[in-house]
Amino acid sequence: MSSPTEPVHRVASSEERIKEAERERIARDLHDELGSRLTAIKMAVAQLGQDAASRDASAREQLQFADQLVDDAIGAMHDIIDDLRPAVLDLGLLAALEWLARTYARQTGIPHRMLSENDLPDALLDPFQMISLYRIAREALHNASRHAHARHVDISLVHGPGQLVMEIIDDGVGIPASADPAKRTESSGIRGMHHRAESIGASLTLESVAQGGLKLRVVLPVLSPTNLIK
Known part of the structure; x- marks a missing residue:
């Protein structure tokens, strides 16, 4: 215990x-x-x-x-x-997210844009971190189509100094300020995404974007590639 x-x-x-x-x-x-x-x-x-x-x-x-x-x-x-356990994760997180985005686009008809590094080192992440980020992205895409009624989605995965940042931005209805926060959290699965982020030591934030829509940002502390060699 x-x-x-x-x-x-x-x-x-x-x-x-x-x-x-x-x-x-x-x-x-x-x-x-x-x-x-x-x-x-x-x-x-x-x-x-x-x-x-x-x-x-x-x-x-x-x-x-x-x-x-x-x-x-x-x-x-x-x-x-x-x-x-998505088998596509065996190809790496970036490949899995690209496959998820393509599948999402085929199922919903909503176009997407992938903005990521082609040389993202998967050795930075353990399998549990990869599947947690994948599940967060899947829930975010589900919310964008079902709840936000988005017409376009941008997905990015970038490795910076000491951290990996995943962002998903849609142009949907966003989060109305007048909505009941507790009800909104339950209906859109936001609580579950926060829980998944917390379980891998990451932070997850949601914010409305100026032109309308929502930006989900997950920041995961990771080692640098040089530290992995030691």
Whole structure:
């Protein structure tokens, strides 16, 4: 048990790391166990389809329907695995954010612009920090389309002296000053983003931009690349 004087972000970090480790275990088990079984079922259905080529149309339709159900189940499984532990993070945080932005644009029709360093050293971050930043970005993009009704989003990821800064700026409705802060926080998932930032020792701020919209800024203290070599 943590002491009363232990920094809050360390407690949050420990709890969130345990949760992420469990998500990763579940994702791995789903891939290894359920994935192999669904693949075996699909192969069996395909073999039955070949054997039933000369049978009546009703039997062939049922086999085609079964094959489609297996495909749907495999797709749903991969969606769950990606939600538990996005495989795209294996390519690095920047690549993951670019993939997330492209997916967001395809799903919503809202254009985006990525402003980041191409040589961002992923060695600066551990897997838990990467997935926390990824989840914050995903929530911010969700809010931009669903709550802010944005028409454009800018995403930036920049490594400066001793820190990594992620910014997501949309041109949506922003945060009305007259809105109930508690209700607004709950409805848009802001509390969850603050919690994720806190768990990795980062600061998260939200501010309205002059031309309308909202800027989310996450600042994560990191080592410099030279310090990582020592």
